[in-house]
Amino acid sequence: MTIKQVSVFLENRPGRLAEVLGLLKENKVNIYALYVSDTTQFGILRLIVDQPEAAFAALKENSMTATLTDVIGVSMQDECGALYEIIHTIKEEGVSIEYMYAFAGRKGTNPAALVIRPADMREMIDMLQSKGFKLLSLEEI
Amino acid sequence: MYWNEEIECMSKEQMCELQSKRLVDTVKRVYENVPFYRKKMEEMGVMPEDIRSVEDLHKLPFTTKMDLRDNYPFNTFACPMEDVVRIHASSGTTGKQTVVGYTEQDLEVWAECVARGMTALGVTKKDRVHVSYGYGLFTGGLGAHGGAEYLGATVVPASTGNTSRQVQMLVDFQSTVLCCTPSYALYIADEMQKMGITKDQLNLKFGCFGAEPWTEHMRAEIENKLGLEAHDIYGLSEIMGPGVSMDCTEKTGLHIHADHFIPEIINPETGEVLPEGEEGELVFTCITKQALPLIRYRTKDLSRLTWETCGCGRTLPRMEKVTGRCDDMLIIRGVNVFPSQIESVLLEYGQVEPHYMIYVDRKGLLDTMEVHVEMTEELFSDAVRNIEAHEKKLRQRLESVLGISAAVKLVEPRSIPRSEGKAKRVIDNRKLV
Numbered sequence: 134m135t136i137k138q139v140s141v142f143l144e145n146r147p148g149r150l151a152e153v154l155g156l157l158k159e160n161k162v163n164i165y166a167l168y169v170s171d172t173t174q175f176g177i178l179r180l181i182v183d184q185p186e187a188a189f190a191a192l193k194e195n196s197m198t199a200t201l202t203d204v205i206g207v208s209m210q211d212e213c214g215a216l217y218e219i220i221h222t223i224k225e226e227g228v229s230i231e232y233m234y235a236f237a238g239r240k241g242t243n244p245a246a247l248v249i250r251p252a253d254m255r256e257m258i259d260m261l262q263s264k265g266f267k268l269l270s271l272e273e274i
Numbered sequence: 275m276y277w278n279e280e281i282e283c284m285s286k287e288q289m290c291e292l293q294s295k296r297l298v299d300t301v302k303r304v305y306e307n308v309p310f311y312r313k314k315m316e317e318m319g320v321m322p323e324d325i326r327s328v329e330d331l332h333k334l335p336f337t338t339k340m341d342l343r344d345n346y347p348f349n350t351f352a353c354p355m356e357d358v359v360r361i362h363a364s365s366g367t368t369g370k371q372t373v374v375g376y377t378e379q380d381l382e383v384w385a386e387c388v389a390r391g392m393t394a395l396g397v398t399k400k401d402r403v404h405v406s407y408g409y410g411l412f413t414g415g416l417g418a419h420g421g422a423e424y425l426g427a428t429v430v431p432a433s434t435g436n437t438s439r440q441v442q443m444l445v446d447f448q449s450t451v452l453c454c455t456p457s458y459a460l461y462i463a464d465e466m467q468k469m470g471i472t473k474d475q476l477n478l479k480f481g482c483f484g485a486e487p488w489t490e491h492m493r494a495e496i497e498n499k500l501g502l503e504a505h506d507i508y509g510l511s512e513i514m515g516p517g518v519s520m521d522c523t524e525k526t527g528l529h530i531h532a533d534h535f536i537p538e539i540i541n542p543e544t545g546e547v548l549p550e551g552e553e554g555e556l557v558f559t560c561i562t563k564q565a566l567p568l569i570r571y572r573t574k575d576l577s578r579l580t581w582e583t584c585g586c587g588r589t590l591p592r593m594e595k596v597t598g599r600c601d602d603m604l605i606i607r608g609v610n611v612f613p614s615q616i617e618s619v620l621l622e623y624g625q626v627e628p629h630y631m632i633y634v635d636r637k638g639l640l641d642t643m644e645v646h647v648e649m650t651e652e653l654f655s656d657a658v659r660n661i662e663a664h665e666k667k668l669r670q671r672l673e674s675v676l677g678i679s680a681a682v683k684l685v686e687p688r689s690i691p692r693s694e695g696k697a698k699r700v701i702d703n704r705k706l707v
Contacts, residue, residue, distance in 0.1 A: 140656040142649045144686045170658050174665065175649075175684050177658060196688045198649045202656040231657060250656070 134268045135203040137185035142198035143176035160191040165274050166236040204250045206269035211237045211244040226260050277393040281533050282588045293536050294327035296561035301325045307352040310345050332547050336570045347373040353564050363411040364511045365610040374511045375565040384514050387531045388421020391520030395480045399426030406454035409433045413515030414485050418453040437465040448477040455608040456488035461639045463499035473501035482507045486605040513558045524585040527592030534562045539579050542600040553578045555600050574601045606641045609678045613699045619671050625652040629690040634702045643680040648687050
């Protein structure tokens, strides 16, 4: 089970992030989580949103470079040590993470979530499920 | 002080007579030995016997850098390869370099031209000449070296790099002449300051600076910081290398060795020859070169000519300090860069659009170049390291083609203006002219 993440290329210049976010606002796309990966020359904005395909299409139409990437959403409790437990398991099993980010604050059965882009998707999903972690669909976020 | 007074102070009439004789011989030789020139002349309906004096020069075809590229590497040479004793090369407008060759006699003429120029400054065999031009395919290092050695001076072939060691050598060897690019001269001055060394600890008297455009303001700054007389040396590998012309103690223009190179100024648009004193494109015809006697080579450098006798007594024609270019060539850290070279790298790389902008700046004393390239679908990846790998590969390819390093910045798609006619591809913030 994977989630579609929207990744957007950001040229390193003032105002660029506002342009992307403004466009999402116009298209009524709600952002659940975001993560900016930056280098000295450029950035990559990674977003978990309620309508990834619509967001992707809107960005394309406006000549922005974007891509949809599969990531894994893992449910976790919003409490001390919850993130450690997942990461510790990943370490013990020797599975690699390309990048990850976490967010908290949503109510209900899935109060917090971890987003993982693994080196090997199949391996990560099988491992997490076998260890009893709950993977999230977009609707569950 | 003259190296070759007979030539350097010859009357214009005598000079024209000498040029005419040498031109007639050269035209005959290239017609017979270089298929490219034979073809060009036949296309224009000019035969060697139509050229009887310098008055007929305008009947001959021009030669361009593109012609050298089309005949890469050696097809423009007018002598057998076994007589060629040295090769040099400079940037071409696209992938291939411009290759030039010299016979033993060509090297001697070159050395004499440089020796004449240095003598005009007051350099003698008692001087020590520190050469900080790059040695190698670039003509700067070996050109200045050959001339100083021919003159009998003591040469320090320092080449470029390791500036603190260069400063130490200038102090320890008490060199009296410095040959390098004007920007490197300022860089040396900067390094001296960092090392706590003053100009009084040096013994520099003269500087021969060239290979890039520089202003009178820079001349004053270099003279002030290094405590020497800063002189302008001009040249290009296609004609010979540094020393085609050089200014004298008067600093009122550069004396052209007209017994070897006939200068003309043309209208770069129409090719028409302009009268003395008017600004236009500088064109040279080599009349003594054995390996590569180029006919009416278009330098793309803008200048003007005067045949007035100089205050130093020389009658050799003078060209004004080059004020600019009539093409888009850039000179960055002494290296010639053509925007078209960058385009060819991008086209060859694929995955990117062949649209780019070049930003040139002078940070501190060093020229920097940044190339903006548009991000594309093909290039974009969610992983930073994939994009960085592309950036790195582009940077490496640019460096290998251009011969100097350039930063690559990936920008938004369609953010670079598309060409409508002649696109502006270069933003030069150095303010050199």
